[in-house]
Amino acid sequence: TGVVPGDILVTEGCRGDGGYLLDKDEHRFMLDYELEKKELASRDVVSRRMVHHTRQGHAVESPYGPHLWLDIRHLGQEHIETYLRDVAEICRDFLGVDPVHELVPVRPTQHYSMGGVRTDIGGHAYGLAGLYAAGETACWDLHGFNRLGGNSVAETVVMGMVVGRGIAQDLAGSDSSFSDAAADSARLQVEQRLSALASYGLEYVY
Structure with missing residues:
Protein backbone atom coordinates (compact mmCIF):
# COMPACT_ATOMS: atom_id res chain seq x y z
CA THR A 1 0.00 0.00 0.00
CA GLY A 2 1.37 3.40 -0.98
CA VAL A 3 0.35 6.95 -0.17
CA VAL A 4 -1.16 9.24 -2.79
CA PRO A 5 0.54 11.06 -4.41
CA GLY A 6 4.02 9.62 -4.57
CA ASP A 7 3.22 5.94 -3.93
CA ILE A 8 5.66 5.88 -1.03
CA LEU A 9 5.13 2.65 0.85
CA VAL A 10 3.45 2.58 4.22
CA THR A 11 4.02 -0.59 6.18
CA GLU A 12 1.31 -3.22 6.29
CA GLY A 13 1.93 -3.01 10.02
CA CYS A 14 -0.66 -0.24 9.92
CA ARG A 15 -3.28 -2.85 9.10
CA GLY A 16 -1.61 -5.41 11.32
CA ASP A 17 -1.93 -3.04 14.27
CA GLY A 18 -5.62 -2.53 13.58
CA GLY A 19 -5.86 0.09 10.84
CA TYR A 20 -8.93 0.22 8.60
CA LEU A 21 -9.33 0.66 4.85
CA LEU A 22 -12.18 3.01 4.00
CA ASP A 23 -13.82 4.11 0.76
CA LYS A 24 -15.11 7.53 -0.27
CA ASP A 25 -18.08 7.16 2.09
CA GLU A 26 -15.70 6.18 4.90
CA HIS A 27 -17.18 2.70 4.79
CA ARG A 28 -14.89 -0.11 5.95
CA PHE A 29 -15.21 -2.06 2.72
CA MET A 30 -12.99 -5.05 3.54
CA LEU A 31 -15.84 -6.31 5.70
CA ASP A 32 -17.79 -6.79 2.47
CA TYR A 33 -15.14 -9.04 0.93
CA GLU A 34 -13.16 -10.73 3.70
CA LEU A 35 -15.44 -10.98 6.71
CA GLU A 36 -13.07 -13.20 8.67
CA LYS A 37 -9.65 -11.67 7.97
CA LYS A 38 -10.75 -8.17 6.98
CA GLU A 39 -7.68 -5.94 6.50
CA LEU A 40 -5.45 -8.78 7.68
CA ALA A 41 -5.93 -10.81 4.51
CA SER A 42 -2.74 -11.43 2.54
CA ARG A 43 -1.34 -8.53 0.55
CA ASP A 44 -2.34 -9.87 -2.84
CA VAL A 45 -5.92 -10.34 -1.64
CA VAL A 46 -6.13 -6.88 -0.08
CA SER A 47 -4.69 -5.32 -3.24
CA ARG A 48 -7.21 -7.10 -5.45
CA ARG A 49 -10.07 -6.02 -3.20
CA MET A 50 -8.85 -2.41 -3.28
CA VAL A 51 -8.60 -2.43 -7.07
CA HIS A 52 -12.03 -4.05 -7.42
CA HIS A 53 -13.65 -1.60 -5.02
CA THR A 54 -12.06 1.30 -6.88
CA ARG A 55 -13.34 0.01 -10.23
CA GLN A 56 -16.81 -0.23 -8.73
CA GLY A 57 -16.73 3.55 -8.28
CA HIS A 58 -16.20 3.68 -4.52
CA ALA A 59 -12.84 5.46 -4.51
CA VAL A 60 -12.10 9.11 -3.81
CA GLU A 61 -11.33 11.06 -6.98
CA SER A 62 -8.25 13.26 -6.84
CA PRO A 63 -5.90 15.06 -9.27
CA TYR A 64 -3.51 12.14 -8.75
CA GLY A 65 -6.03 9.45 -9.58
CA PRO A 66 -8.56 7.57 -7.48
CA HIS A 67 -7.59 6.47 -4.00
CA LEU A 68 -9.00 4.93 -0.85
CA TRP A 69 -8.36 5.83 2.78
CA LEU A 70 -6.21 4.29 5.49
CA ASP A 71 -7.54 5.07 8.95
CA ILE A 72 -5.27 4.60 11.97
CA ARG A 73 -6.69 7.45 14.06
CA HIS A 74 -8.32 5.07 16.53
CA LEU A 75 -4.91 3.58 17.38
CA GLY A 76 -4.09 6.77 19.24
CA GLN A 77 -1.17 9.15 19.19
CA GLU A 78 1.01 7.18 21.61
CA HIS A 79 0.76 3.98 19.57
CA ILE A 80 1.33 5.75 16.27
CA GLU A 81 4.33 7.73 17.51
CA THR A 82 5.83 4.63 19.14
CA TYR A 83 5.18 1.83 16.66
CA LEU A 84 4.30 3.59 13.40
CA ARG A 85 6.54 6.61 13.61
CA ASP A 86 7.97 6.15 10.11
CA VAL A 87 4.46 6.16 8.69
CA ALA A 88 3.59 9.31 10.60
CA GLU A 89 6.73 11.04 9.33
CA ILE A 90 6.05 10.04 5.72
CA CYS A 91 2.49 11.32 5.93
CA ARG A 92 3.49 14.62 7.52
CA ASP A 93 6.57 15.31 5.43
CA PHE A 94 5.29 14.25 2.02
CA LEU A 95 1.52 14.69 2.25
CA GLY A 96 1.02 17.31 4.92
CA VAL A 97 -1.33 14.84 6.61
CA ASP A 98 -1.26 13.97 10.31
CA PRO A 99 -2.43 10.34 10.60
CA VAL A 100 -3.17 10.85 14.29
CA HIS A 101 -6.08 13.08 13.31
CA GLU A 102 -6.60 12.60 9.55
CA LEU A 103 -7.25 9.87 7.01
CA VAL A 104 -4.34 8.86 4.79
CA PRO A 105 -4.93 8.56 1.01
CA VAL A 106 -3.66 5.18 -0.25
CA ARG A 107 -3.79 2.77 -3.18
CA PRO A 108 -2.14 -0.55 -4.06
CA THR A 109 1.52 -0.07 -4.92
CA GLN A 110 4.06 -2.48 -6.33
CA HIS A 111 7.28 -2.66 -4.38
CA TYR A 112 8.51 -6.17 -5.01
CA SER A 113 8.72 -7.97 -8.31
CA MET A 114 8.45 -11.73 -8.34
CA GLY A 115 10.44 -12.17 -11.47
CA GLY A 116 10.44 -12.08 -15.21
Whole structure:
Protein backbone atom coordinates (compact mmCIF):
# COMPACT_ATOMS: atom_id res chain seq x y z
CA THR A 1 0.00 0.00 0.00
CA GLY A 2 1.37 3.40 -0.98
CA VAL A 3 0.35 6.95 -0.17
CA VAL A 4 -1.16 9.24 -2.79
CA PRO A 5 0.54 11.06 -4.41
CA GLY A 6 4.02 9.62 -4.57
CA ASP A 7 3.22 5.94 -3.93
CA ILE A 8 5.66 5.88 -1.03
CA LEU A 9 5.13 2.65 0.85
CA VAL A 10 3.45 2.58 4.22
CA THR A 11 4.02 -0.59 6.18
CA GLU A 12 1.31 -3.22 6.29
CA GLY A 13 1.93 -3.01 10.02
CA CYS A 14 -0.66 -0.24 9.92
CA ARG A 15 -3.28 -2.85 9.10
CA GLY A 16 -1.61 -5.41 11.32
CA ASP A 17 -1.93 -3.04 14.27
CA GLY A 18 -5.62 -2.53 13.58
CA GLY A 19 -5.86 0.09 10.84
CA TYR A 20 -8.93 0.22 8.60
CA LEU A 21 -9.33 0.66 4.85
CA LEU A 22 -12.18 3.01 4.00
CA ASP A 23 -13.82 4.11 0.76
CA LYS A 24 -15.11 7.53 -0.27
CA ASP A 25 -18.08 7.16 2.09
CA GLU A 26 -15.70 6.18 4.90
CA HIS A 27 -17.18 2.70 4.79
CA ARG A 28 -14.89 -0.11 5.95
CA PHE A 29 -15.21 -2.06 2.72
CA MET A 30 -12.99 -5.05 3.54
CA LEU A 31 -15.84 -6.31 5.70
CA ASP A 32 -17.79 -6.79 2.47
CA TYR A 33 -15.14 -9.04 0.93
CA GLU A 34 -13.16 -10.73 3.70
CA LEU A 35 -15.44 -10.98 6.71
CA GLU A 36 -13.07 -13.20 8.67
CA LYS A 37 -9.65 -11.67 7.97
CA LYS A 38 -10.75 -8.17 6.98
CA GLU A 39 -7.68 -5.94 6.50
CA LEU A 40 -5.45 -8.78 7.68
CA ALA A 41 -5.93 -10.81 4.51
CA SER A 42 -2.74 -11.43 2.54
CA ARG A 43 -1.34 -8.53 0.55
CA ASP A 44 -2.34 -9.87 -2.84
CA VAL A 45 -5.92 -10.34 -1.64
CA VAL A 46 -6.13 -6.88 -0.08
CA SER A 47 -4.69 -5.32 -3.24
CA ARG A 48 -7.21 -7.10 -5.45
CA ARG A 49 -10.07 -6.02 -3.20
CA MET A 50 -8.85 -2.41 -3.28
CA VAL A 51 -8.60 -2.43 -7.07
CA HIS A 52 -12.03 -4.05 -7.42
CA HIS A 53 -13.65 -1.60 -5.02
CA THR A 54 -12.06 1.30 -6.88
CA ARG A 55 -13.34 0.01 -10.23
CA GLN A 56 -16.81 -0.23 -8.73
CA GLY A 57 -16.73 3.55 -8.28
CA HIS A 58 -16.20 3.68 -4.52
CA ALA A 59 -12.84 5.46 -4.51
CA VAL A 60 -12.10 9.11 -3.81
CA GLU A 61 -11.33 11.06 -6.98
CA SER A 62 -8.25 13.26 -6.84
CA PRO A 63 -5.90 15.06 -9.27
CA TYR A 64 -3.51 12.14 -8.75
CA GLY A 65 -6.03 9.45 -9.58
CA PRO A 66 -8.56 7.57 -7.48
CA HIS A 67 -7.59 6.47 -4.00
CA LEU A 68 -9.00 4.93 -0.85
CA TRP A 69 -8.36 5.83 2.78
CA LEU A 70 -6.21 4.29 5.49
CA ASP A 71 -7.54 5.07 8.95
CA ILE A 72 -5.27 4.60 11.97
CA ARG A 73 -6.69 7.45 14.06
CA HIS A 74 -8.32 5.07 16.53
CA LEU A 75 -4.91 3.58 17.38
CA GLY A 76 -4.09 6.77 19.24
CA GLN A 77 -1.17 9.15 19.19
CA GLU A 78 1.01 7.18 21.61
CA HIS A 79 0.76 3.98 19.57
CA ILE A 80 1.33 5.75 16.27
CA GLU A 81 4.33 7.73 17.51
CA THR A 82 5.83 4.63 19.14
CA TYR A 83 5.18 1.83 16.66
CA LEU A 84 4.30 3.59 13.40
CA ARG A 85 6.54 6.61 13.61
CA ASP A 86 7.97 6.15 10.11
CA VAL A 87 4.46 6.16 8.69
CA ALA A 88 3.59 9.31 10.60
CA GLU A 89 6.73 11.04 9.33
CA ILE A 90 6.05 10.04 5.72
CA CYS A 91 2.49 11.32 5.93
CA ARG A 92 3.49 14.62 7.52
CA ASP A 93 6.57 15.31 5.43
CA PHE A 94 5.29 14.25 2.02
CA LEU A 95 1.52 14.69 2.25
CA GLY A 96 1.02 17.31 4.92
CA VAL A 97 -1.33 14.84 6.61
CA ASP A 98 -1.26 13.97 10.31
CA PRO A 99 -2.43 10.34 10.60
CA VAL A 100 -3.17 10.85 14.29
CA HIS A 101 -6.08 13.08 13.31
CA GLU A 102 -6.60 12.60 9.55
CA LEU A 103 -7.25 9.87 7.01
CA VAL A 104 -4.34 8.86 4.79
CA PRO A 105 -4.93 8.56 1.01
CA VAL A 106 -3.66 5.18 -0.25
CA ARG A 107 -3.79 2.77 -3.18
CA PRO A 108 -2.14 -0.55 -4.06
CA THR A 109 1.52 -0.07 -4.92
CA GLN A 110 4.06 -2.48 -6.33
CA HIS A 111 7.28 -2.66 -4.38
CA TYR A 112 8.51 -6.17 -5.01
CA SER A 113 8.72 -7.97 -8.31
CA MET A 114 8.45 -11.73 -8.34
CA GLY A 115 10.44 -12.17 -11.47
CA GLY A 116 10.44 -12.08 -15.21
CA VAL A 117 13.15 -14.61 -16.05
CA ARG A 118 11.69 -18.09 -15.74
CA THR A 119 14.20 -20.36 -14.01
CA ASP A 120 14.46 -23.81 -12.55
CA ILE A 121 15.15 -24.37 -8.86
CA GLY A 122 18.87 -23.88 -9.45
CA GLY A 123 18.42 -20.47 -11.02
CA HIS A 124 19.14 -21.62 -14.60
CA ALA A 125 17.06 -19.77 -17.19
CA TYR A 126 15.07 -22.18 -19.33
CA GLY A 127 16.36 -22.42 -22.89
CA LEU A 128 19.32 -20.08 -22.35
CA ALA A 129 22.50 -21.89 -21.39
CA GLY A 130 24.75 -19.86 -19.13
CA LEU A 131 22.06 -17.40 -18.02
CA TYR A 132 21.13 -17.36 -14.35
CA ALA A 133 18.72 -15.23 -12.38
CA ALA A 134 18.07 -14.74 -8.68
CA GLY A 135 16.05 -12.56 -6.34
CA GLU A 136 13.40 -10.28 -7.82
CA THR A 137 14.63 -10.97 -11.37
CA ALA A 138 13.93 -14.68 -11.16
CA CYS A 139 10.56 -16.35 -11.43
CA TRP A 140 10.90 -19.74 -9.77
CA ASP A 141 7.75 -19.85 -7.62
CA LEU A 142 9.31 -19.66 -4.16
CA HIS A 143 6.59 -17.25 -3.06
CA GLY A 144 3.74 -18.38 -5.28
CA PHE A 145 1.42 -15.46 -6.01
CA ASN A 146 2.34 -13.49 -2.92
CA ARG A 147 5.50 -12.96 -0.94
CA LEU A 148 4.92 -13.04 2.79
CA GLY A 149 5.79 -9.86 4.63
CA GLY A 150 9.41 -9.77 5.75
CA ASN A 151 10.28 -12.87 3.73
CA SER A 152 12.26 -11.30 0.89
CA VAL A 153 15.54 -11.93 2.70
CA ALA A 154 14.90 -15.67 2.52
CA GLU A 155 14.90 -15.54 -1.25
CA THR A 156 17.97 -13.30 -1.38
CA VAL A 157 20.00 -15.49 0.95
CA VAL A 158 18.83 -18.87 -0.33
CA MET A 159 18.92 -18.09 -4.03
CA GLY A 160 22.11 -16.09 -3.73
CA MET A 161 23.79 -19.14 -2.26
CA VAL A 162 22.25 -21.67 -4.65
CA VAL A 163 22.81 -19.66 -7.82
CA GLY A 164 26.27 -18.52 -6.77
CA ARG A 165 27.37 -22.10 -6.22
CA GLY A 166 25.86 -23.18 -9.51
CA ILE A 167 27.69 -20.47 -11.45
CA ALA A 168 30.98 -21.31 -9.73
CA GLN A 169 30.58 -24.99 -10.58
CA ASP A 170 29.75 -24.24 -14.20
CA LEU A 171 32.74 -21.95 -14.58
CA ALA A 172 35.04 -24.50 -12.96
CA GLY A 173 34.07 -27.07 -15.57
CA SER A 174 34.16 -24.68 -18.52
CA ASP A 175 36.87 -24.44 -21.17
CA SER A 176 35.92 -20.85 -21.99
CA SER A 177 38.43 -18.10 -21.30
CA PHE A 178 37.45 -14.59 -20.37
CA SER A 179 38.90 -11.40 -18.99
CA ASP A 180 38.28 -10.24 -15.43
CA ALA A 181 38.46 -6.60 -16.51
CA ALA A 182 34.72 -6.15 -17.10
CA ALA A 183 33.82 -7.82 -13.81
CA ASP A 184 36.41 -5.77 -11.92
CA SER A 185 35.12 -2.56 -13.47
CA ALA A 186 31.52 -3.41 -12.58
CA ARG A 187 32.51 -4.32 -9.02
CA LEU A 188 34.37 -1.02 -8.61
CA GLN A 189 31.34 0.95 -9.81
CA VAL A 190 29.09 -0.83 -7.35
CA GLU A 191 31.53 -0.27 -4.50
CA GLN A 192 31.75 3.44 -5.32
CA ARG A 193 27.98 3.73 -5.45
CA LEU A 194 27.54 1.97 -2.11
CA SER A 195 30.25 4.11 -0.57
CA ALA A 196 28.47 7.26 -1.73
CA LEU A 197 25.17 6.03 -0.32
CA ALA A 198 26.77 5.23 3.02
CA SER A 199 28.47 8.60 3.34
CA TYR A 200 27.00 11.48 5.29
CA GLY A 201 25.76 14.29 3.08
CA LEU A 202 24.64 17.81 3.83
CA GLU A 203 21.29 17.64 2.03
CA TYR A 204 18.07 17.11 3.99
CA VAL A 205 15.84 14.99 1.76
CA TYR A 206 12.60 16.41 3.09
